[in-house]
Each structure stands twice: as C-alpha cells, then as structure tokens.
Amino acid sequence: MSDRPDATTPVGEQAAAIAPDGQWPVWEVFTQSAQGAPHEHAGSLHATDAEHALQNARDVYARRGEVISLWVVPSAAITASSPGDAGPFFDPGADKAYRHPQFYKVPRGVRGL
Amino acid sequence: MTQARTQPQDDPAKVAAFEARIAAGESIEPKDWMPERYRRQLIRMMSQHAHSEIVGMLPEGNWITRAPSLRRKISLIAKVQDEAGHGLYIYCGTETLGVDRAELVQQLLDGTAKYSSIFNYPTLSWADMGVIGWFVDGAAIVNQTVLAKASYGPYARAMIRICKEENFHKRQGYEIVAVLANGTPAQKAMIQDAVNRWWWPSLMMFGPSDADSPNTAELIRWKVKRRTNDELRQRFVNLTVPQAAAVNLTLPDPELRYDADTENWHFGPIDWDEFNQVIRGNGPCNRERLEARRRAHDEGAWVREAASAYAAKQRAKQASEAA
Numbered sequence: 401m402s403d404r405p406d407a408t409t410p411v412g413e414q415a416a417a418i419a420p421d422g423q424w425p426v427w428e429v430f431t432q433s434a435q436g437a438p439h440e441h442a443g444s445l446h447a448t449d450a451e452h453a454l455q456n457a458r459d460v461y462a463r464r465g466e467v468i469s470l471w472v473v474p475s476a477a478i479t480a481s482s483p484g485d486a487g488p489f490f491d492p493g494a495d496k497a498y499r500h501p502q503f504y505k506v507p508r509g510v511r512g513l
Numbered sequence: 514m515t516q517a518r519t520q521p522q523d524d525p526a527k528v529a530a531f532e533a534r535i536a537a538g539e540s541i542e543p544k545d546w547m548p549e550r551y552r553r554q555l556i557r558m559m560s561q562h563a564h565s566e567i568v569g570m571l572p573e574g575n576w577i578t579r580a581p582s583l584r585r586k587i588s589l590i591a592k593v594q595d596e597a598g599h600g601l602y603i604y605c606g607t608e609t610l611g612v613d614r615a616e617l618v619q620q621l622l623d624g625t626a627k628y629s630s631i632f633n634y635p636t637l638s639w640a641d642m643g644v645i646g647w648f649v650d651g652a653a654i655v656n657q658t659v660l661a662k663a664s665y666g667p668y669a670r671a672m673i674r675i676c677k678e679e680n681f682h683k684r685q686g687y688e689i690v691a692v693l694a695n696g697t698p699a700q701k702a703m704i705q706d707a708v709n710r711w712w713w714p715s716l717m718m719f720g721p722s723d724a725d726s727p728n729t730a731e732l733i734r735w736k737v738k739r740r741t742n743d744e745l746r747q748r749f750v751n752l753t754v755p756q757a758a759a760v761n762l763t764l765p766d767p768e769l770r771y772d773a774d775t776e777n778w779h780f781g782p783i784d785w786d787e788f789n790q791v792i793r794g795n796g797p798c799n800r801e802r803l804e805a806r807r808r809a810h811d812e813g814a815w816v817r818e819a820a821s822a823y824a825a826k827q828r829a830k831q832a833s834e835a836a
Contacts, residue, residue, distance in 0.1 A: 426605075448821055482544065483546070
C-alpha cells in the first residue's frame with residue numbers, strides 16, 4: 401500500500417489515510433431528521449474510513465431515533481467560501497432587486513400573482 | 514486596556530471590527546478572523562468542558578453494575594453514554610479552533626488539564642445517582658442554556674444539542690430522588706445524606722465568585738459568557754429550593770431564606786478553600802479519576818489499533834482490486 405493517495409482512489413479513501421501523528425482523519429457529519437427534510441451539518445468526528453465514520457456518526461449523532469439518514473464527508477474534501485472575501489464574492493447577488501417578486505408592480509385588485 | 518486583552522500581533526482595526534460584529538450579535542465561525550486571545554480563551558473553556566463530560570462518566574459508571582433495577586440500569590447506561598457523546602461534540606467543536614483532539618486528550622491524561630471540580634467527589638451510595646442527575650446535571654443545564662447563546666458558533670451549536678439531551682438526565686435523577694424521599698426511613702435518610710454531601714460542591718460548579726473571576730468581564734464582552742458565575746449560581750439555587758421542598762428534603766444551609774426584595778433565595782457563604790483544594794488536585798478522588806481515565810485509555814488501545822489495521826487492510830484490498 402502506498403503512503404500517498406493514488407489519483408484514481410476515490411476522495412473518501414484519500415482522506416481516510418492516517419495522519420503522520422497517528423490521528424484518524426476528521427469527517428463532517430450531516431443528518432436528515434425527516435423524510436423530505438434537507439441533510440444538515442451536525443458536527444464532526446474521527447474515523448479510520450467511511451464505514452467506520454458512518455458507524456461512529458450513528459453512535460454520536462443519532463442516539464435517539466431523531467435521524468433517518470446520515471452523510472459523512474471527509475473534512476479535507478470540503479471547499480468553503482472564505483469569510484474575508486464574503487463581501488465581493490456575494491456582491492453579485494446583493495443588488496438584483498429584480499430577482500424578487502416585490503420588484504414588479506401589479507395593477508390594483510389583481511389577485512393570484 | 515486593549516494591550517492587556519489582545520496579543521501583540523492582533524491588528525487593532527481587526528479587533529475593532531471583530532468587537533463590532535460581536536456587539537451586533539453576530540456569530541463567529543471557525544474561518545472568521547478572531548483575536549488570538551478569544552481563540553485561546555475558547556480553547557481553554559471548551560476543552561475543560563469536554564474533559565468534564567468525559568471524567569463525569571466515572572462517578573456514575575461506578576454504580577451501573579449495582580443499579581437497583583433494570584429500568585434504573587438502562588437509564589444510567591444511556592446517561593453515561595450521552596456524557597461520552599457530549600465530550601465528543603465539544604472536542605470536535607474545539608478542533609475547529611485549530612487544536613488537535615489528541616493533544617487535548619493527552620493534557621487530560623497528563624493531569625495538566627482542568628475539569629469540573631464536582632467529579633472529584635466520591636459516589637458513596639445509590640442515592641448519589643439521583644442527586645447527581647438533579648443537582649449536577651441541573652447546574653450544567655443552567656450553565657449550558659446560557660452557553661447555547663455564546664458568540665462562537667460551533668460551541669453554541671454543541672450546547673443546543675447537549676441541552677436537549679440533558680433534560681432527560683435531570684429528570685431521571687429527580688425521579689430517583691423523589692422515589693427514595695417517599696420511601697422507607699432508611700431510604701429517606703440515604704437520600705438526605707446524598708443531598709447534604711452534594712449541595713455545596715454543586716454550588717461550586719459555577720466557579721469562583723465574580724469578585725475572584727478575572728476572566729469574566731472579557732468573556733462577557735466577547736459574549737462567550739452571557740451571565741456571570743454568581744448570576745448563574747443564584748438562578749440554580751432559585752430553581753432548586755422549591756424542588757427540594759416538593760419532596761420534603763432539606764438543603765444543608767442554615768442561612769437559606771427567601772428575600773422578597775430581590776426575589777432570590779439568599780444562601781450562606783461557600784467554602785472557597787475547599788474549592789481551591791479540589792481544583793489544585795487535592796479533592797477526595799482527583800488521583801483515582803485520572804488513574805481510571807488512563808487505565809481506560811490504555812486498555813482501549815487495542816481497539817484503536819485494530820480499527821486502524823482493519824482500515825489499512827480494506828484500503829490495500831481496494832487498491833489491489835482496482836489495479
């Protein structure tokens with residue numbers, strides 16, 4: 401087994417490589433609370449691989465029947481927007497009032513719009 | 514004043530912008546800029562909190578095999594398992610501040626980390642299981658309900674999750690208390706004895722009085738804490754006095770009386786010498802708790818090794834199948 405993740409290895413397996421200090425990799429856990437509800441971030445945990453992460457996630461984040469589905473994602477696989485650039489990054493969406501229904505004038509008395 | 518509360522490398526303009534965000538009630542997330550001292554204070558508080566959850570399993574774990582019925586036993590096991598989960602929630606929240614969980618665990622095992630003083634008292638009778646749920650978890654809920662509004666997002670979210678689960682802990686404890694309080698004279702004496710032993714250490718759980726709590730002002734300004742130690746202690750006393758009266762138990766404080774002007778229950782002075790002794794490692798069970806924790810960590814080593822070996826084997830198998 402190579403120490404370096406192979407380019408063809410799925411990303412989950414890459415992240416499962418044990419860190420040099422012996423720590424298991426970190427996984428982010430997402431839980432779905434009901435049919436049709438979105439998966440929401442619940443927290444994180446350490447696990448050796450995806451299967452182990454799922455089992456730990458069940459024991460840590462689903463002890464009371466409040467969860468019907470779990471996702472585990474290697475933390476290293478997540479790319480997040482940067483808070484420092486949040487202003488310019490989200491600017492394009494900030495000044496487009498015409499994307500909201502209130503922007504449009506409708507003749508008085510017309511219903512169902 | 515700015516000099517005293519921030520590290521030299523913190524840019525004053527950034528600190529001002531950060532404090533403006535806090536003042537506006539915004540929540541701080543892991544990737545946001547924060548003063549180094551805010552980060553360090555949070556690591557200190559959150560890791561102590563996580564350690565307390567983990568060490569907190571020991572006094573109750575002591576009674577699992579001797580629970581008086583299956584109903585009591587499954588509740589106690591579930592509660593102790595919850596405490597392990599709570600420790601993990603908070604360790605994972607602490608890791609978002611850039612510290613390794615392994616490092617924190619090592620500090621606990623080395624005896625260099627602090628944890629709640631309450632867990633250094635012994636659990637001498639079954640009645641202690643009731644009183645711990647009622648007092649210790651009750652005090653933790655008072656504390657954590659406020660921390661659920663802390664400015665640091667991951668800490669606040671962990672607290673919300675914990676508070677939801679901890680209500681069961683308090684109620685199962687009070688149920689044990691109420692049953693014993695209405696039981697035989699011997700049972701009643703046993704529960705009163707437990708109340709007498711746990712009352713003052715429970716009040717100490719809220720930490721030093723405000724006059725001796727140098728970090729409080731800063732933590733409140735940064736909205737890490739939303740109430741002072743003394744305010745939370747008073748809230749706990751006000752909640753608990755009527756609960757004790759409801760089951761005809763007395764609290765061991767001759768000064769306890771209702772003050773109609775302040776609408777608070779006045780209570781007598783706390784023995785801070787005892788608190789300081791326990792914090793410094795000289796409580797009745799400090800050594801025993803750490804020894805038990807180290808033993809559990811060592812005895813669990815094979816599980817961690819086996820899980821790593823299994824994962825390595827699976828990866829090797831997948832790699833050879835792919836080749």
